[in-house]
Amino acid sequence: MSAAGEQLDRLVEIMARLRADCPWDREQDLRSLRPYLVEEAFEVLDEMDRVAEGGPWRPLGEELGDLLFQIVFHARLAEELGEFSMADVGRSISDKLTHRHPHVFGEKQADGTPQPLANWAKLKAEERKKKTGRESSVLDGVPTHAPSLLRAERLTEKASRIGFDWPTLQEVRAKLDEELGELDEAIVSGNRDALEHELGDVLFSLANLARFIHTPAEDALRMACRRFTTRFQHIESALRSEGVPLGEATLEHMDKHWLAAKAVEKGLPPPTRIPRSPLVALRLPVPDLAAQRAFWDRVAPLLGWSTERGGSDEARYTDGMYRLVFTQGPSAPSPATFTFGAASAEAVERLRTLLEGSSPGSVLEGSGATGRITFRDAAGLRWEYAFGDR
Known part of the structure; x- marks a missing residue:
């Protein structure tokens, strides 16, 4: 058994012991664990962002461990009910990956060129039909509770796999201009339903544009939120040092500190990330x-x-x-x-x-x-x- 397999077995055994001997772990169920699963996933994202900015990798590994614990926890609850085990979870994803990658684990195209995207949607549809007994939609599998920008990007990506897509980036950009024009009309009308409708179309078009330029909208907006937070906290700190109570500074005064924060930000050298050369x-x-x-x-x-x-x-x-x-x-x-x-x-x-x-x-x-x-x-x-x- 590999070192990774031994450690996973060890974690499964620890989970069983916690469910038997720890009062808090024994009381948990699927409903109570939901917020922890979401929280751990977002903590992984936070560390991924820090790594992307040149930070260390080890904290990311620790957060991935916390997320893995949530998966083991859920599998243990299912095993206690006789539904499935952690081994079934591993077997399920392994079977799924080998089935969906025939160009790696099975036959290749006649000319030897793998065409994974061409087969992916077809293979997933076959799996879902086998599981549910009915024809599935190409859009199935995108979680309805996923962040909306992420969901919009994934929906357009799935549709593109069967050819439903804009041919060029220029046409996607033109569609955004069209949607912005319709939003301007809704703003003039003041109609609340029209505003929600047209703003939604603009955001959806932005997510589609993000897919075309290979810059996930959810990630871009998350990083913009981080920049806003850093700059605004700079304003707060500057006002405190000047003895100006929060809420009493003028917009012009605060904007001066905002621009100063941007200048500091631009003056910082970009994170240097030399691609890692793994020892093979x-x-x-x-x-x-x-x-x-x-x-x-x-x-x-x-x-x-x-x-x-x-x-x-x-x-x-x-x-x-x-x-x-x-x-x-x-x-x-x-x-x-x-x-x-x-x-x-x-x-x-x-x-x-x-x-x-x-x-x-x-x-x-x-x-x-x-x-x-x-x-x-x-x-x-x-x-x-x-x-x-x-």
């Missing part, structure tokens, strides 16, 4: 590839890694994201130590026991009690297997 593979030459392969074939499964098919002149191992490749070649014992993260102290002890039994002398130091071991493989390379931040 670690290639290490070893003098005896057969001995190295025999060693790692035993060790890799306990690390959550699996053997990957490769040429006869290399031994390959992967955890699904990273790859460790040993090749035949001259090498000397490395002065560096490579570290694997352990899921638990027990996992550290399991590996130590295996190594002591199959390769006596390979464990250099440590144990499950210390939460880490250092070991040497058949090629003399040093490795560490450690639990926690060590």
